[in-house]
Amino acid sequence: MAKTLMIVDDSATMRKIIMRTVRMSGLQFDRTEEAGNGNEALEKLGANPVDIMLCDINMPEMNGTELVKKIREMDSCKNTKIVMVSTESSQELINGVIADGANGFITKPFTPEKFQEKLSPFMN
Amino acid sequence: MATSKTKVESQAIELSKESFEAFCEDISGMFGVSMKCVQQESCTETVEGLKKHFEKLVAVNCIKAKGALEGTFEIIFSREGLFILDGIIAMPEQMTSLLEKCVGPTNIQKNIKSGSLKEAEAARDTIAETGNMLVGAWDRVFRKGLDGHGHFVQTNTFIGSPWDNPEENIGLEGDEESVFVHYEMTIAPYPPFKCGVIFPKTVFDKAKAEAKIRAEAEAKARAEAEEKLKAEAERKTEIEAEEKAKAKVGRKAEIEAEAKAKVGTEIRAKAEAEERARVEAEEKAKAETEEKAKAETEEKVTTTDETTEAQGQQVSETIQRMAQSPATLPGQYAHISLAISAKDIMQKDVVWGSGDDSIQQAITNMQQAGTGYMMVGSDGVLEGIVSKSDITGAVSIYLRPIFAKWRRPMDDATLQIKIKWIMTRLVRTIVPETPLAVIINNIIQFGGRCLPVADEQGKVQGLVTIFDIYQALLSSSPNNYCVGKTRQAPPLAQLDLSTGKEAQDAKQR
Numbered sequence: 001m002a003k004t005l006m007i008v009d010d011s012a013t014m015r016k017i018i019m020r021t022v023r024m025s026g027l028q029f030d031r032t033e034e035a036g037n038g039n040e041a042l043e044k045l046g047a048n049p050v051d052i053m054l055c056d057i058n059m060p061e062m063n064g065t066e067l068v069k070k071i072r073e074m075d076s077c078k079n080t081k082i083v084m085v086s087t088e089s090s091q092e093l094i095n096g097v098i099a100d101g102a103n104g105f106i107t108k109p110f111t112p113e114k115f116q117e118k119l120s121p122f123m124n
Numbered sequence: 125m126a127t128s129k130t131k132v133e134s135q136a137i138e139l140s141k142e143s144f145e146a147f148c149e150d151i152s153g154m155f156g157v158s159m160k161c162v163q164q165e166s167c168t169e170t171v172e173g174l175k176k177h178f179e180k181l182v183a184v185n186c187i188k189a190k191g192a193l194e195g196t197f198e199i200i201f202s203r204e205g206l207f208i209l210d211g212i213i214a215m216p217e218q219m220t221s222l223l224e225k226c227v228g229p230t231n232i233q234k235n236i237k238s239g240s241l242k243e244a245e246a247a248r249d250t251i252a253e254t255g256n257m258l259v260g261a262w263d264r265v266f267r268k269g270l271d272g273h274g275h276f277v278q279t280n281t282f283i284g285s286p287w288d289n290p291e292e293n294i295g296l297e298g299d300e301e302s303v304f305v306h307y308e309m310t311i312a313p314y315p316p317f318k319c320g321v322i323f324p325k326t327v328f329d330k331a332k333a334e335a336k337i338r339a340e341a342e343a344k345a346r347a348e349a350e351e352k353l354k355a356e357a358e359r360k361t362e363i364e365a366e367e368k369a370k371a372k373v374g375r376k377a378e379i380e381a382e383a384k385a386k387v388g389t390e391i392r393a394k395a396e397a398e399e400r401a402r403v404e405a406e407e408k409a410k411a412e413t414e415e416k417a418k419a420e421t422e423e424k425v426t427t428t429d430e431t432t433e434a435q436g437q438q439v440s441e442t443i444q445r446m447a448q449s450p451a452t453l454p455g456q457y458a459h460i461s462l463a464i465s466a467k468d469i470m471q472k473d474v475v476w477g478s479g480d481d482s483i484q485q486a487i488t489n490m491q492q493a494g495t496g497y498m499m500v501g502s503d504g505v506l507e508g509i510v511s512k513s514d515i516t517g518a519v520s521i522y523l524r525p526i527f528a529k530w531r532r533p534m535d536d537a538t539l540q541i542k543i544k545w546i547m548t549r550l551v552r553t554i555v556p557e558t559p560l561a562v563i564i565n566n567i568i569q570f571g572g573r574c575l576p577v578a579d580e581q582g583k584v585q586g587l588v589t590i591f592d593i594y595q596a597l598l599s600s601s602p603n604n605y606c607v608g609k610t611r612q613a614p615p616l617a618q619l620d621l622s623t624g625k626e627a628q629d630a631k632q633r
Contacts, residue, residue, distance in 0.1 A: 011253050011256070013253040087256065087263075108257070110152075111431050
């Protein structure tokens with residue numbers, strides 16, 4: 001079944017790095033999109049919901065946690081799996097975003113293997 | 125204070141090495157490259173000195189530290205490092221092919237050689253992201269390795285030449301001294317490049333102040349501890365002096381106790397000697413009695429039958445005279461009534477026991493009956509007799525309350541001696557009809573303080589003691605009188621037996 005992916009990060013370089021690492025992991029997506037902030041992500045999701053979203057937490061204007069809450073209010077995105085990507089890895093933070101509606105968490109520095117491990121369950 | 129500061133600086137230098145190594149591992153894992161870092165030197169430099177280490181074009185990540193390190197420090201990459209990191213991190217995916225990895229992308233090599241500020245500016249976002257990755261790695265290492273570490277945050281990414289206006293560009297004042305740690309980093313297959321960390325000395329100020337406070341607190345604590353030790357030592361000396369004084373007093377008390385014990389020992393020895401003398405006297409008397417009895421036996425006047433026979437035939441002349449006529453009684457015997465015989469004055473309730481009974485059992489029996497004698501035998505047939513004196517002579521004198529202090533198990537053991545070993549076996553008996561005068565004569569002649577009264581079959585009917593005789597004499601004398609009470613010998617109950625109950629009972633009796 002065809003899958004779609006969105007990467008949300010305020011750093012274009014990081015978006016590139018993530019995209020590259022996802023490809024290196026061997027995971028195949030039919031469509032990949034990028035968003036530089038929360039509002040851009042919501043706009044794109046409203047138009048075209050995706051299956052998996054990789055989202056940074058520390059972003060200006062709207063942080064990752066707020067974005068997750070808003071996405072979970074969207075009926076069109078109720079099946080979207082959201083995986084947070086962050087340097088911060090405190091259990092408190094992880095528990096918080098999972099409670100807000102995220103489906104997984106990847107800590108930086110990440111590797112292709114880590115993406116493979118965390119995203120594979122959502123590919124079927 | 126200088127020592128503490130040096131310690132924090134040393135820790136920071138050591139941890140910066142670990143942090144760069146962690147960063148290399150992160151990049152290697154994320155981008156599939158081989159990256160390593162080797163520390164070159166560490167020194168204290170001003171901006172002027174730092175200029176000599178790096179060319180005009182550099183990349184600087186400014187990182188704000190909170191916690192043990194307080195302030196902003198800088199991580200600096202040479203021009204080569206800037207372009208190589210940019211190439212590795214931001215390179216197009218198609219350039220990660222094995223071939224490209226082996227020979228190296230053309231644009232990286234080109235930029236290393238001749239990349240200008242323009243090309244470097246294009247790498248700003250990548251270098252900023254590199255700074256974020258650096259902060260991630262450094263934060264992990266410092267959190268583990270430095271007490272009081274808060275966190276690191278990248279505050280600025282500078283690309284260009286910072287040396288013209290270092291304060292504005294990277295926050296370093298011209299004459300400010302910094303600890304500079306120089307590294308050489310290599311990302312295969314590209315040539316090694318310079319990088320380093322610049323810790324302005326102010327970064328350590330907080331640690332320095334805290335170390336000062338800590339050192340002062342430690343010094344205070346040390347002084348207090350020393351004072352405490354001193355006080356304890358003084359107290360110890362005082363206690364020792366007190367103990368010494370006490371010991372002196374104690375020794376005096378000991379000497380007094382020893383003197384008392386000596387007196388006690390002397391008293392005990394004296395009592396023992398007296399007791400021994402008494403026992404010896406008794407034994408001597410006993411032996412004499414036995415000897416006499418033996419002689420009597422030979423003369424056929426000592427057995428029961430013989431006694432009966434003697435009544436009619438061989439009593440002494442005086443007794444014969446007494447029996448024949450009161451008028452012939454000499455002196456003190458003159459008033460003795462010849463009508464009184466043994467059966468009139470004898471105690472009928474006598475105590476019986478077995479020869480296998482212990483002294484303790486005998487004492488109990490005698491105390492319960494309130495008598496000083498116990499018949500030994502069975503069915504009225506007499507085998508022997510045991511008196512209070514026999515018992516007193518057999519048991520240890522340490523059983524007496526006065527010697528309780530020195531009482532030992534061996535003394536208690538004497539209470540278990542069997543009666544048959546101490547009783548008088550050759551018992552002189554009289555018949556119930558034996559006149560009082562004959563009884564008195566018998567006692568005077570052969571000693572002893574009592575005479576069992578037996579019938580013709582030899583069965584004991586009662587016992588006549590010297591007290592019974594006294595009683596009879598007093599009752600029969602026209603001039604008898606008694607002033608006050610006669611002092612009695614101490615009852616057997618005064619022997620301190622194990623339960624003490626007997627003593628109590630006897631006392632009550």
